[in-house]
Amino acid sequence: MNRDLVxxxxxxxxxxxxxxxxxxxxxxxxxxxxxxDGASILANVMKDxxxxxxxxxxxxxxxSNSLCRICSDTSRDTxxxxxxxxxxxxxxxxxxGGFRGRYFVLLGRLSPxxxxxxxxLGINDLLSKVKKDDVNEIILATSSTVEGDATAVYIxxxxxxxxxxxxxxxxxxxxELEYVDGTTIARAIEGRVEINVD
Numbered sequence: 519m520n521r522d523l524v525x526x527x528x529x530x531x532x533x534x535x536x537x538x539x540x541x542x543x544x545x546x547x548x549x550x551x552x553x554x555d556g557a558s559i560l561a562n563v564m565k566d567x568x569x570x571x572x573x574x575x576x577x578x579x580x581x582s583n584s585l586c587r588i589c590s591d592t593s594r595d596t597x598x599x600x601x602x603x604x605x606x607x608x609x610x611x612x613x614x615g616g617f618r619g620r621y622f623v624l625l626g627r628l629s630p631x632x633x634x635x636x637x638x639l640g641i642n643d644l645l646s647k648v649k650k651d652d653v654n655e656i657i658l659a660t661s662s663t664v665e666g667d668a669t670a671v672y673i674x675x676x677x678x679x680x681x682x683x684x685x686x687x688x689x690x691x692x693x694e695l696e697y698v699d700g701t702t703i704a705r706a707i708e709g710r711v712e713i714n715v716d
Contacts (some may be wrong), residue, residue, distance in 0.1 A: 527549075527550070531545050574586035574589055577589055577620060577621045577623055578623040578624075578643075579623050588612070588620060589620060594620055595619040597652065597654045597655065598617075598619030598620065598654070598656075598657065599619060599622050599644075599647070599656050600621050600656075601621075601624060601656060601658050601660065601673065602623055602660070603623070603625070603626060603627050603669075604623065604625065604696070605623055606696040608621050610698065610700070611659065611695070611703055614700040614703050616704035617657075617707050619655075622640075622644045624639040624640065624660070625639065625640070626639055627661065627663070627666050627668070628665055628668045639669070641672070641673060644673070645676060648677060648679060648680050653680050654680050655682075655683060656677055656683070657684075657707070657710055658670040658674070658682065658683070658684045658685065658713075659684075659685045659706075661692075661695065674713045681712055682712065683711060683713065684710060684713055685706040685709075686708075686710055
């Protein structure tokens with residue numbers, strides 16, 4: 519039996535977030551009928567990315583090198599680390615141009631129900647990095663959800679050698695950073711507040 523590659527491509531495109539059947543059909547038909555060169559470039563870059571992209575050895579951002587472009591940038595402030603939940607959060611903050619420090623990507627947030635604890639988030643790696651790199655401020659940019667707040671509290675309780683601040687709540691409660699506009703994120707970073715533990 520012959521394969522129906524058009525249908526297979528449409529179905530494959532629906533795995534992308536926010537892409538339904540009709541959008542996938544439009545994309546597939548555009549790539550196959552009007553822009554085969556673009557489709558070929560897309561396919562080649564996707565193949566290379568799948569084979570080569572890994573986690574940065576320092577911050578856990580996605581990169582095709584051992585260190586991502588941010589960790590490799592010697593002009594960045596190594597004394598400040600912004601802790602985020604996902605690579606998309608790094609991109610959201612970077613798009614504002616309002617932060618010139620480094621990052622640490624947790625790849626999630628504490629959720630005991632889902633079996634996600636401090637080990638799964640690499641919090642020990644973060645704490646080691648803070649000591650080793652002589653970090654003097656950690657900016658917590660976890661989401662404004664119950665799990666995001668719990669993650670921020672846990673990290674705050676375990677950091678002994680640096681000031682800990684939290685981005686201000688210009689981010690809507692229950693909101694995810696990747697969906698917030700750049701101005702709001704920049705203001706939240708600027709308006710961060712120190713977390714005092716007594």
